[in-house]
Amino acid sequence: MARQSSPLTPVLNRLRRPLTLTWAGLIAERVVRAFWPLWSLVAAVAAVLLLGLHDLMPLEVVWGAMVVTLLAVLLFAVQGFRAFRWPTREAALARIDDSLPGHPLTALADAQAVGMGDAGSEALWRAHQERMAERAASARAVEPDLRLSARDPFGLRYVALLGLVVALMFGSIWRVGTVAGMAPGGGAALATGPTWEGWIEPPAYTGLPSLYLNDQKGKIAAPQGSRVTLRLYGEVGALSVAETVSGRIGEVEPATSPEQGFDLAQDGTLSIDGPGGRSWEITALPDAGPSVQILQSGVETSFDGQMSQPFTAADDYGVTGGRAVFRLDMAEMERRHGLTAEPDPRAPIELDLPMPITGDRAEFTETLIENLSQHPWAHLPVTLELEVRDARDQVGQSLPEKMTLPARRFFDPLAAAVIEQRRDLLWAKANGKRVAQVLRAVSYQPDPGLFRSETAYLRLRVILRRLETLVRHDSLDSEAQDGIAEALWDLALVLEEGDIGDALERMRAAQERLSEAMKNGATEEEIARLMQELRDATDDYMRQKMQQAQRENQQNGGEQQQMPENAMRMTQQDLQDMMDRIQELMEQGRMAEAQEALEQFQQMMENMRVTEGQSGQQGQNPGQQAMEGLAETLRNQQGLSDEAFRDLQEQFNPNAQAGESQGNEGRDGGQGRGQGHQPRGQQGEGQGSQPGQGDGQRQAEQGGAGSLADRQQALREELERQRGNLPGGGEAGDAARESLERADRAMDGAEQALRGNDLPEALDRQSEAMEALREGMRSLGEALAENQRQQQGGQGQARGDVGQQESDPLGRRAGQGGQVGTQDSLLQGEDVYRRARELLDEIRRRSGEGARPDVELDYLKRLLDRF
Structure with missing residues (x-):
């Protein structure tokens, strides 16, 4: 019986290409597994040679490493050849067959062993063969398995490949040739003769490239301090180095040393003597020291004493840092009053100079911004000296500039007096007794209107008692000195800034008194005095308005508030011109015309106040209304506290004249506003009640502690109503509600103390209530600011009144055709650069706080890199 032909042959003819690819993959797989230590070692050695690391050893x-490397290469090569087995065609066929379901190639190579001659059995076998042939026709080449993680668990092959990639990117193939001169016997060196190579590397801060001496001829100029490196190859002594550029003295390495290095210190010559030698004339470029100069243009001092001092600095390679030093100029000092004492030792004022965050520091102009108002040398003669440093620690200094230390000025006479005594106290501890005496003289039976409020008077007396106690017990140390100075500064701010409402009332009262004097035919001296009083009151009101506008401008980030188109614009000079006109008419005896001009002046001021009130009320949201309500509650609580303090004074001084007590606010004395200052039980009906109470507050009966208790209760009820309508959320909103709850409890305690006629306890509780109200207002402000930021970040937020053109958060108005833009400058005002510097300083400060989240720190670093 003839043997059946195998059906595998035609299938193998169709699978010739997949079979060849699989066979090649088997070769690659076995080569990688057998020789991976060899090619990893070759890659590592190539990386070392390309990077020139052998020149540093x-x-x-180097000789020892070369021997070990050659032995390792031989060992790994032998192991690789012993482990390598050349793959056969049958192995590739088995790899493909294993990748197919049912092993069809093996099935096609089989022959029928059972059922030969049986038609049914043979038909079944042919069907099986056909099905296996169909499966074999879909065979594809099998990818080789090149994974070596089991054989190389530490990933040494990747380390070698990484080194080779780095060497190809940053190394040089010419460095490989230097190995020949290092080999034992110096075969290449003996064949070509002695050779050399060298470099001149400038200091890193210069940013200049290195010079390869083999490519340089004749004259070379390099920065002073550059590093000269020379390598001599071949027989030792065949080449030698001669140089006059280092200025080295003492023990010097031999001129024939294979490796030599020194710094470039002076002009001179450098030569390599011997076969193939060369000579150069080298010029050492000196590193000039930095320079700095104080600029006079752009010097300014803000209303709160913040100075801006421009300066310019330069260096040939860049300034690395600097400082400003203020020293007291004793030669220019006017030694009088408290300055006659010998001053306490005090170090000069040292401030770090601002440096450009980005850009070139070789030449730049910056502005030193600092507020030194609280320093003891404020408004005293000093000398300002700037110094800058470069990378070599060379120092450049400016010429000393004589100046008066910029600081805040106080225009209120009492505030200025307090600041002067604060300066004397900080000047020398020995002035403690004198300062106490002056403060006691100032506060003894003060004239009406000297203190803005009873609270200010009380704070001065507390500071005075503390100072006198320290002086009496000879315990005025540095810590106590600084504490009293801080308290005096806070008191001066209260006296200077005061309440703009007080200044408005004084101006209005001065207008009324002058009008009455003109109607009643007062003397020229009386009219002149009243006219001067009106000028002073108007100046004080306008000055506080300007300070308030500057503070609001700073809080709004320098954004100028827009005035209505029909708003009245008036300068202080316009007011002075009107008052000059009134005085001129009075001096000419034209009283009727002067009276008419005064009425016009009053009407103008009233219109200005109405305009301000309307502009302040436009666009108020619930948050702003709540803030104003809390401010009104705080003022009312301050008034109740002042009245309780006056009642406490009357208990110890029952003979005080009615209406004459200092700072009489809230009652009907000579300077009061509201209740009577007569003894209890003598006040008649019609005396004014506490002004400014919110809706729902009950008006109290006149006189007695019971009246104060009822008004305290009404104020607490008003606070409860405001708490219920308090907007805002989040952490700041919760903090505001918590603060107002503490204020409510403190008010309740004050009410109970007033009903028990315990005035000292009531004053303590009222003080706690006012402090809690202030904290609540601060927290509410933070909550409102956060809500505003969130609203500005939203989409589709409406801005402006209905019907008006919308504007985006940058103040730009939508144009036609989908264009967005504005013709207005987004950076306006003279304070833009100072504000920008403050923002950059704040970003730098926050980026240095490691406790912040990584996301925030990354964002801050991106801001610094960008700007």
Whole structure:
């Protein structure tokens, strides 16, 4: 019986290409597994040679490494050849067959062993063969398995490949040739003769490239301090180095040393003597020291004493840092009053100079911004000296500039007096007794209107008692000195800034008194005095308005508030011109015309107040209304506290004249506003009640502690109503509600103390209530600011009144055709650069706080890199 032909042959003819690819993959797989230590070692050695690391090692170490490397290469090559087995065609066929379901190639190579001659059995076998042939026709080449993680668990092959990639990117193939001169016997060196190579590397801060001496001829100019490196190859002594550029003295390495290095210190010559030698004339470029100069243009001092001092600095390679030093100029000092004492030792004022965050520091102009108002040398003669440094620690200094230390000025006479005594106290501890005496003289039976409020008077007396106690017990140390100075500064701010409502009332009262004097035919001296009083009151009101506008401008980030188109614009000079006109008419005896001009002046001021009130009420949201309500509650609580303090004074001084007590606010004395200052039980009906109470507050009966208790209760009820309508949310909103709850409890305690006629306890509780109200207002402000930021970040937020053109958060108005833009400058005002510097300083400060989240720190670093 003839043997059946195998059906595998035609299938193998169709699978010739997949079979060849699989066979090649088997070769690659076995080569990688057998020789991976060899090619990893070759890659590592190539990386070392390309990077020139062998030039940094001693010659003996290089020789030893070369021997070990050659032995390792031989060992890994032998192991690889012993482990390598050439793959056969049958192995590739088995790899493909294993990748197919049912092993069809093996099935096609089989022959029928059972059922030969049986038609049914043979038909079944042919069907099986056909099905296996169909499966074999879909065979594809099998990818080789090149994974070596089991054989190389530490990933040494990747380390070698990484080194090779780095060497190809940053190394040089010419460095490989230097190995020949290091080999034992110096075969290449003996064949070509002695050779050399060298470099001149400038200091890193210069940013200049290195010079390869083999490519340089004749004259070379390099920065002073550059590093000269020379390598001599071949027989020792065949080449030698001669140089006059280092200025080295003492023990110097031999001129024939294979490796030599020194710094470039002076002009001179450098030569390599011997076969193939060369000579150069080298010029050492000196590193000039930095320079700095104080600029006079752009110097300014803000209303709160913040100075802006421009300066310019330059260096040939860049300034690295600097400082400003203020020293007291004793030669220019006017030694009088408290300055006659010998001053306490005090170090000069040292401030770090601002440096450009980005850009070139070789030449730049910056502005030193600082507020030194609280320093003891404020408004005293000083000398300002700037110094800058470069990378070599060379110092450049400016010429000393004589000046008066910029600081805040106080226009209120009492505030100025307090600041002067604060300066004397900080000048020398020995002035403690004198300062106490002056403060006691100032506060003894003060004239009406000297203190803005009873609270200010009480704070001065507390500071005075503390100072006198320290002086009496000879315990005025530095810590106590600084504490009293801080308290005096806070008191001066209260006296200077006061309440703009007080200034408005004084101006209005001065207008009324002058009008009455003109109607009643007062003397010229009386009219002149009243006219001067009106000028002073108007100046004080306008000055506080300007300070308030500047503070609001700073709080709004320098954004100028827009005035209505029909708003009245008036300068202080316009007011002075009107008052000059009134005085001129009075001096000419034209009283009727002067009276008419005064009425016009009053009407103008009233219109201005109405305009301000309307502009302040436009666009108020619930948050702003709540803030104003809390401010009104705080003022009312301050008034109740002042009245309780006056009642406490009357208990110890029952003979005080009615209406004459200092700072009489809230009652009907000579300077009061509201209740009577007569003894209890003598006040008649019609005396004014506490002004400014919110809706729902009950008006109290006149006189007695019971009246104060009822008004305290009404104020607490008003606070409860405001708490219920308090907007805002989040952490700041919760903090505001918590503060107002503490204020409510403190008010309740004050009410109970007033009903028990315990005035000292009531004053303490009222003080706690006012402090809690202030904290609540601060927290509410933070909550409102956060809500505003969130609203500005939203989409589709409406801005402006209905029907008006919308504007985006940058103040730009939508144009036609989908264009967005504005013709207005987004950076306006003279304070833009100072504000920008403050923002950059704040970003730098926050970026240095490691406790912040990584996301925030990354964002801050991106801001610094960008700007």
